[in-house]
Amino acid sequence: MTVKPLLKKSLSVFLTTAVFLTYSMVTLASVPAATGELTVTGVAGTESFVSVNGEAVKSSRSVFFPAVVTTPDNASATIAFGKSGAIRVEAGTSVTVNFDGRNVSAILSSGSVKVLASETGVAVAMPDGSAKTVPAGGTAATNRAQDDDDNKGGGAAWWLWALVFGGAAAGMIIGATYDTNKVRLGGNTTVVSPVQ
DSSP: OOOHHHHHHHHHHHHHHHHHHHHHHHHHHHOOOOOEEEEEEEEEOOOOOOOEETOOOOOOOEEEEEEEEEETTTTTEEEOOOGGGGGEETTTTTEEEOOOSSOOEEEEEEEEEEEEESSEEEEETTTTSSSSEOOOTTTEESSSSHHHHTTSSSSTTTHHHHHHHHHHHHHHHHHHHOOGGGGOOOTTTOOOOOOO
8 A cells, every 4th residue: 555655756756757847948948039129200280101021010029030121201110139239120111130049130121221330340241242330329221322421420411611611711711811990991982971
């Protein structure tokens, strides 16, 4: 009679141990999925959506990677990767974004992507097959002229500031070197007054 309860107890211990080890192995083997937070920015007064893997989404949405993000012409999306940085998918863009927990990469189909923050930069594959690493503050665009202007320090806007500062400097130089003793207000004209 003492053998039967001992057999039941040992069988229970072995089964409990087998279940515990099986589920522990599954838990230890799984890698947590990398996620990012998506924020949608659009035209004021309208509800803006972007497409993530073919599904229309709004702001404050978690994104699992890899993800295909498509923005319409009236909205852009910012994806924050926690400490690894953030990117902005500009309006009218289609891009596949991948994040492995530390590094961000993108495959740009059309439009442009701006890197808002990143310690190591974002690896971007362009539609023509070329690839480059875009640093924080840089932009990757399918329009090569726009891409080159943006990465060289502000695009065409710096020409406007150069003209403003150049004009101001020229005005100060002319004003400083102009002889004010030669200026006669009124000149050599005859003043006719109705009251004598």
